[in-house]
Amino acid sequence: MAETTRDYPRPLPRRRNSMAAEFYDYCKKHELRFQRCTDCGTWRHVPRDMCAKCGSFNWEWAKSSGKGKVFSWTTVRQPMLPQFADLVPYSPVVIEMEEGVRLVSWIIDVPPEELRLDLPVEVVFDDVTPEVTLPKFRKAT
Numbered sequence: 509m510a511e512t513t514r515d516y517p518r519p520l521p522r523r524r525n526s527m528a529a530e531f532y533d534y535c536k537k538h539e540l541r542f543q544r545c546t547d548c549g550t551w552r553h554v555p556r557d558m559c560a561k562c563g564s565f566n567w568e569w570a571k572s573s574g575k576g577k578v579f580s581w582t583t584v585r586q587p588m589l590p591q592f593a594d595l596v597p598y599s600p601v602v603i604e605m606e607e608g609v610r611l612v613s614w615i616i617d618v619p620p621e622e623l624r625l626d627l628p629v630e631v632v633f634d635d636v637t638p639e640v641t642l643p644k645f646r647k648a649t
């Protein structure tokens with residue numbers, strides 16, 4: 509873990525005044541939660557005000573099972589930002605959670621050449637700084 513957020517070498521999520529900040533507040537508690545419409549039950553991510561299915565503005569932060577599968581990925585061999593140069597090659601992945609929502613994340617224990625569609629994964633929490641925890645994934649056990 510970086511000692512301070514300022515020491516962390518890569519970009520971090522905004523942590524104030526947004527629904528996304530609330531998402532990361534739960535990550536800091538090592539809880540993966542997504543918005544779920546309290547009228548029709550549809551899960552959604554990234555955080556937003558309105559349910560795309562029924563138009564409701566009523567929702568809750570519902571706890572995810574933490575389990576999902578690899579939906580897609582790309583392998584970066586030439587970093588677009590210098591902060592990522594020491595990581596190449598690396599593969600940002602799109603995870604499809606059991607709840608149906610998808611998020612972009614990392615898989616910590618599968619090298620790019622071993623990624624495959626539908627690989628079962630589960631969430632792990634990486635406390636990258638004292639203030640910021642990122643949800644990442646590993647092969648499901």
Ligand SMILES: [Zn+2]
Pocket residue numbers: 545546547548549550559560561562563564
């Ligand atoms: Zn709804």
